[in-house]
Amino acid sequence: MRHTVSRDLLLAFILLALVGLVSLRFPEFASVKSLSSVFNDTSILIILALGQMAVILTRCIDLSMASNLALVGMCTAMLNASVPGIPIPLLIVLAMVLGALLGSINGLLVWKLDIPPIVVTLGTLTIFRGVIFLISDGQWVNAHEMNPAFKALPRFDILGLPILSWAAIISIACSYILLNRTPLGRSLYAVGGNPNAAVYTGIDVGRSRFNAFVLSGVLSGLAGYLWVSRYAVAYVDIAAGFELDVVAACVIGGISIAGGMGSVAGAVLGALFLGVIKNALPVVNISPFWQQAISGCAIIAAVIFNARSERRPGRIILKQAENV
């Protein structure tokens, strides 16, 4: 535990240094207003990274998050366009339920049929994306078809922060409590740390993985509504390819792809790291085309760093026990 804390501190320090470096030449960047807009801009990535983290903790991976987001986003947009009377809070709940249902498809296939998660989510990634086309017939849902309340909610200010940011903050708080203070959350760590030992302590490994997928589905669903209402448009290709950004945020945040290791703070910092780079590049006048290469380098550096810190003496004994 202490180990992840020190890693999170290091990442936080790097993040601060990055912001400091940019603000040396452009002091405006470090202003509260600008930083809170960076946070707001990264909110959706943070929410998704929290879900992905829960899945990665259990030694699985969810590549279908972005497709799940897009499908739920399209459904809520179409529902809003055809039945404008549905209150927005109810719509958000519906989005999360639908997201959970889609996530549980992944979870069930992994739990009941033991299909490798990467195969399952690779399949559902394309299926969900295709279903969007089927239900929307390839049409866009444009801003004028959505009712004003639908579009206004993520921008509505409470205590100086838009609701989009609050959604991220609430997700962070809930994930923190869930992962650190509940049996359900601790079981995710146990399953990823050592599945065999988890079985002996009475944890159902398959069910825990299912729970993780449902959680990632709920958060994808929430992100789906937020994405569509924020950008005020829904079409087949929204957030295409975003799944890899989410995994990247987790990797940079020090969440071990081998499972069992990672913290909520890490996932948030990893997402913020990508968010700061994305927002800082135009400020320091570097072409946004550099963004992808820079985040690639950051991922590789993070993987190398993670591997160094994961090689602890206690780990080896556990590994041997698993192979038996």
Add this chain to the structure above:
Amino acid sequence: MSGLTSNNASVMPDRLRGQLFRIIASWEFLLLGVAILIFLFNVQASPYFLDPWNLSDATYNFTEKAMIAFAMALVIISGEIDLSVASIIALVSTCMGFAVQLGFDTPMLIGVAIIVGAACGAFNGFLVAIMGLPSIVVTIGTLSLFRGIAYIVLGDQAYSGYPKSFAYFGQGYVWWVITVEMVLFTVVALLFFLLLHLTSFGRSVKAIGNNPTAALFAGIRVPRVKFILFVLTGIMSAIAAICLTSRLGSTRPSIAVGWELEIVTMVVLGGVNILGGSGTIFGVFIAALVMGMVTFGLGLLNVPGIVMSIFIGLLLITVIALPIIIQRTRQRVAS
């Protein structure tokens, strides 16, 4: 306790099944059946399907991907994965476009492509095989890095103006309707078949996938084999990049975006175990044909590409779930 023994006894077959049964029950045979069904369905559904020129055109939607899929199959059999292949295509294509501006001609372009592809593969191989990092995250990183470099070089621009002779690879015909890419695809398939199934290198790839520790103790140089596999995948991506660039006649940084997942789907559909250790080149070959025919056949029926992807996704999950479900029910019936 007694339940366990009686269970074992009932599962034990009366006699060992013959060679013929094993072939018929094999994955590749099942897939071949699916391929034939799809073929017949397509013939029924559209009168344009059996036209030789149409069929020849249709091969383009799988030949390039399949060439990479063969190398990817070996990587996956060895227990690793390479998600950066489509980005290697983008970087290789960009480098070729850059070389054209310097006045390189076709043979030099091929050289540039192979060198860049091999270098990308070697970079992946170094990080995965030598430094022992998990390949899935390493190659997500290089996926961003390689395509990122292409974006830095090209931005929103495009390279074109490839020499006339360069068009041969993606647009040329060897004989009648037989395209250059088809011949390349077949040759690559044969070479990989030989490599995986008839050489000691192929055996060691499978051994590593089954149990890397045991493979190491058996005297296999695990890091070296894995390194070679990644370089090989880089080179195959370069060859695919040559074909694709030649076919399109221009290079944009978004070239071949998303191919990595389609290629992995092709490999898994071909019966290669995603966890490593088993798989055949013949299976991947048939899977390439199946995916190509589904795309082409539905395209003739005016079904949009995105709906075909539903079909591919369902196919991927069903073909993997079905044997598991059958095995489970068989066990349940037996007990």
